[in-house]
Amino acid sequence: MAVFGRPMSGPVTASTVLAATTLVRRAGEAGGQAYSAAVPIIMVGLLLLMEYMITLAAPVWERWLFHGGDRENIGLLQDLEERLLTSGDLRQFLESVLGAACDRLQASSAFVAAVGQNGGLERVVAIGSNSILEKEDLSADLLEHVTQNGADLDLFFWGGYWVVPLYTQRDDQTDMLGILGVMRKPDQAIDEEQSDALTILAGRAALALEDWRAQENLFTSVEALTPAVELIQNLRAATRYGAGGALSDVLTQPELAAEGGAFSGWVKDALTHYWGGPKLTDSPLLRLNVVQQALREHEGNPTNALRAILRQAIERVRPEGERRFTAEWILYNILELKFMEGRKVREVALRLAMSEADLYRKQRVAIEAVANAILEMERDVRDENIVAGGTATDNADSPTRWA
Numbered sequence: 001m002a003v004f005g006r007p008m009s010g011p012v013t014a015s016t017v018l019a020a021t022t023l024v025r026r027a028g029e030a031g032g033q034a035y036s037a038a039v040p041i042i043m044v045g046l047l048l049l050m051e052y053m054i055t056l057a058a059p060v061w062e063r064w065l066f067h068g069g070d071r072e073n074i075g076l077l078q079d080l081e082e083r084l085l086t087s088g089d090l091r092q093f094l095e096s097v098l099g100a101a102c103d104r105l106q107a108s109s110a111f112v113a114a115v116g117q118n119g120g121l122e123r124v125v126a127i128g129s130n131s132i133l134e135k136e137d138l139s140a141d142l143l144e145h146v147t148q149n150g151a152d153l154d155l156f157f158w159g160g161y162w163v164v165p166l167y168t169q170r171d172d173q174t175d176m177l178g179i180l181g182v183m184r185k186p187d188q189a190i191d192e193e194q195s196d197a198l199t200i201l202a203g204r205a206a207l208a209l210e211d212w213r214a215q216e217n218l219f220t221s222v223e224a225l226t227p228a229v230e231l232i233q234n235l236r237a238a239t240r241y242g243a244g245g246a247l248s249d250v251l252t253q254p255e256l257a258a259e260g261g262a263f264s265g266w267v268k269d270a271l272t273h274y275w276g277g278p279k280l281t282d283s284p285l286l287r288l289n290v291v292q293q294a295l296r297e298h299e300g301n302p303t304n305a306l307r308a309i310l311r312q313a314i315e316r317v318r319p320e321g322e323r324r325f326t327a328e329w330i331l332y333n334i335l336e337l338k339f340m341e342g343r344k345v346r347e348v349a350l351r352l353a354m355s356e357a358d359l360y361r362k363q364r365v366a367i368e369a370v371a372n373a374i375l376e377m378e379r380d381v382r383d384e385n386i387v388a389g390g391t392a393t394d395n396a397d398s399p400t401r402w403a
Contacts, residue, residue, distance in 0.1 A: 114178035166206035313373035331366040
């Protein structure tokens with residue numbers, strides 16, 4: 001559905017359906033029928049019709065309302081929504097490619113593997129059994145063999161499989177995306193027609209993997225952009241309706257920074273490098289009073305202190321009782337699996353029985369919950385300092401002050 005079709009489809013459809021059913025009911029009562037079978041028919045039919053008409057009409061009025069660059073941007077968003085490739089779509093398409101490859105070579109097993117973030121091969125989809133990727137050492141040797149030979153390597157035989165490397169389909173790039181393998185029968189030879197067909201199917205698989213990688217990069221960019229955009233919108237509102245010092249206030253007060261999304265972004269970066277990395281060791285969160293207070297318990301190590309505070313905040317998100325994989329535990333399980341255990345997005349999505357897109361949305365909510373928990377801990381520490389006699393003036397030149 002279009003960008004503005006969603007928010008208006010609910011109230012407009014509900015109002016129209018309610019008005020129509022009321023008129024039909026009253027018309028039936030006027031005709032001497034207390035209940036008319038036309039009421040539920042009109043209700044269901046009009047509901048479906050309104051949703052369909054709004055879906056068709058929304059792109060038209062969106063392009064009419066927006067002009068210039070905004071109109072082009074709206075068009076891009078609409079195209080992206082229509083062309084979105086889900087992980088299920090990718091697997092379904094690759095399964096059809098593998099099925100066609102097995103038919104051509106009369107094989108019983110085939111697979112497609114992609115080059116993962118860790119540089120190794122990760123199975124995307126497979127049909128049949130006895131995949132070559134089940135042997136980790138063989139998988140590593142295979143990837144090394146393909147990498148050493150470069151883009152000149154075409155169809156070759158390896159470990160009982162015909163293997164075709166998959167590369168980007170653009171002329172200016174030769175990045176390796178993965179491999180496609182089809183089981184080879186003993187003493188089986190492949191003719192020119194079969195080789196050409198397998199090459200074409202491998203190209204289709206490479207195109208799908210390339211689109212999927214581009215889409216994943218887009219999602220990552222949008223996820224990283226969201227906190228900054230929210231902060232800018234907060235700044236715009238502050239400068240439009242606030243005082244002259246609104247810009248500096250929003251940037252210096254952690255509570256307002258959290259509302260703008262900056263604080264949540266810092267928390268996300270720290271969680272991403274929870275087990276080590278510059279986003280943890282150089283995090284702005286190190287200047288929090290609650291982290292400075294935790295230094296005493298961690299022998300003056302700021303990284304360990306921040307790691308402990310993050311862990312405490314995650315535990316505040318944890319529901320009471322024994323850990324389960326139910327809806328109320330979803331946020332805690334995402335934090336535990338994704339950041340504490342360091343599992344990959346695909347593994348977490350499969351473990352929690354959700355799509356990767358839904359996982360990203362829930363992950364954002366989980367990170368905001370951790371950010372709120374840390375802010376609450378920070379406020380508690382500040383209140384304790386005030387009760388103990390500390391003031392904001394005393395800490396004006398403290399290294400824990402927000403920059």
